[in-house]
Amino acid sequence: MPRWPDPDTKSRSLYDRALNVLPGGVTRVAPWQPPYPVYAQSCKGAWITDVDGNQIFDLINNFASLIHGHAHPAIIDAVTAQLSHGTACTMPTEREVALAELLCERVPAFDKVRFCNSGTEAVMLAVKAARAFTGRPALAKVEGAYHGTYDHVEVSLDSRPENWGNDPNPVAFVAGTPKAVLDDTVILPFNQPEAAARIIREQGARLAAVLIDLMPIYTGCVPATPEFLKAITEAARATGAIVILDEVISFRFGYSGGQGVFGIEPDLTTLAKIIGGGFPVGAVAGKEKIMAVFDHRSGKPAVASTGTFTANMVTMTAGLVGMELMTEEAFDRLNALGDRTRSKLSDAVRRSQYPAQITGHGSIFKIHTHSRPVNDYRSAWSTPEELADLAALQAGLLRRGFLISTKGNGFLSTVMTEAELDSFVDAVEGELRILAT
Ligand code: PLP
Known part of the structure; x- marks a missing residue:
């Protein structure tokens, strides 16, 4: 003890x-x-x-x-074998292709995957992608829902009763949060379909994306109701906003992620945690037409997403073995x-x-x-x-x-x-x- x-x-x-x-x-x-x-x-x-x-x-x-807990033998064997062949080899590798293939095969809403190094980065990239795709500034997120430490999602994380108006209002979580960040963050009440849909409709053409988690850990760790998911995805689509599902945690709910279990098909999904097999990872996955913002082939991609260690061989190896075991x-x-x-x-x-x-x-x-x-x-x-x-x-x-x-x-x-x-x-x-x- x-x-x-x-x-x-x-x-x-x-x-x-x-x-x-x-x-x-x-x-x-x-x-x-x-x-x-x-x-x-x-x-x-x-x-x-x-x-x-x-x-x-x-x-x-x-x-x-x-x-799979700590130091799973299959993951450790694969990573150990990989280490003598390099850790991050400058060039792309087959492992990165294989892990992306596995994810796209399992989840109908994934046409393309872009890897990064953390869930925070994945959320940041998804929000940037939504802004680039829609040309709109604002993001709607759920009161109390944690999505990492990117500025625009670090809002209303620990809003206190004295700040509670009728509708949830954006409250800075981090000292020094610029007013512009709060102005462009819209807060939705969790599991209140009518109120959340009304707020989305009111924000109308300003919203680039509605960011949701199927069971935000800090909103009581209760699953989203089907009515709530239906109301906010319909309202988001009616306004032309992108639906981003944060599956950084909920991807562990099932073979096709939480979205397979809850029956929702988001435009973009953010991933991290279990897809790295115990190593630092993140990813944005989603519909071809939106993921095209990351495509560099036209010259300059709409959203730059690079990163020294993105899709490194160790993470990709561990992630692939870990996900194959699932x-x-x-x-x-x-x-x-x-x-x-x-x-x-x-x-x-x-x-x-x-x-x-x-x-x-x-x-x-x-x-x-x-x-x-x-x-x-x-x-x-x-x-x-x-x-x-x-x-x-x-x-x-x-x-x-x-x-x-x-x-x-x-x-x-x-x-x-x-x-x-x-x-x-x-x-x-x-x-x-x-x-x-
Ligand atoms: N989104 C959700 C739902 C999370 O729970 C977390 C982390 O716990 C993140 C995003 C951020 O992920 P990371 O810690 O990999 O940056």
């Missing part, structure tokens, strides 16, 4: 060193809370070994990117494991007598430390006391050797077993019982 937060661990002394050279002592902020992060020594399968020699069951899986059966098994885990967690919540609830879909869950119905960002909002309980839950689980995100999320991998997840459920019940007293 991790000895965190004891003051005499190797993790503590590493953090003290790090405070001298890294702002806040870290580069990765999301998976830990004070007084210091647990430092990893190595990771294998579903488990991390920390620098003090403790084993931690990792339900974050590098922020949902490791769908057969339809593998998705079914992983989703069934997710359904089972959420159901067992809900039973554990009931037994604990603590007013928590579990949301999520497929291989993703979220633990809320309140029991009010959750449908969107505002209804998922937690009071400071509820957030303190969530922090106590995450800390308690870490002391028992289980890592979930500070937001209460977990992302399963294909190498996790029912027995391991049952132990996790027992640990959650134990911690909730403590909170209930």
Whole structure:
């Protein structure tokens, strides 16, 4: 069991060193809370070994990117074999073609794929493509939905109740956000079909794109309803705006991505995480006529998208092997494991007598430390006391050797077993019982 937060661990002394050279002592902020992060020594399968020699069951899986857990043997073998033949070979490679072919074969809405290095970059490129294609400036996004750290999507991420008007208004998330960015960002309420469609219609000819996620993690981690998806895609198309589906996370929902499961056909899709097999990756994929903005053959492409390490051989190799392992059966098994885990967690919540609830879909869950119905960002909002309980839950689980995100999320991998997840459920019940007293 991790000895965190004891003051005499190797993790503590590493953090003290790090405070001298890294702002806040870290580069990765999301998976830990004070007084210091647990430092990893190595990771294998579903488990991390920390620098003090403790084993931690990792339900974050590098922020949902490791769908096969850590160091999957098939991926490591392929990457190891690749390394002696080069890492980034200046010229294009067959691997890049093969991964793009795999994606286009699986997803009807993909005619072409453009690779990049992260989900943030993918979203940025998709928004630029939509602007170039439509000649319009504005972007509509959902209140509370995270799409990476590109300026125009870092809006209304943590809008607070005191800012809530009738319609969601754009609120800067980052200090120094230019007013022009806020002016060109339109905020939609999640899962409210009429209101969202009305706002899209009102913005009319200004909108280049409507950016949506099938289950934004920070809007309560509840899936979009069919009515909501229908209303906003119809309204977007009626105004001539491009529909961009952010599948950076939801691509793990199924063989043809979340769009195959939810029955939606976007104009552009952004990808990252699982398609890189554990290495940095991003991609924009979509309809031929829009993807043509990236085509350089006319001389100058409408949207420049280069990047020193884009489609490098290591990422393409790992991504290809990782995605090939994700057969339809593998998705079914992983989703069934997710359904089972959420159901067992809900039973554990009931037994604990603590007013928590579990949301999520497929291989993703979220633990809320309140029991009010959750449908969107505002209804998922937690009071400071509820957030303190969530922090106590995450800390308690870490002391028992289980890592979930500070937001209460977990992302399963294909190498996790029912027995391991049952132990996790027992640990959650134990911690909730403590909170209930
Ligand atoms: N879009 C969504 C839905 C995400 O969850 C994330 C990251 O978690 C991003 C975009 C940004 O991806 P990246 O961290 O690869 O830049």
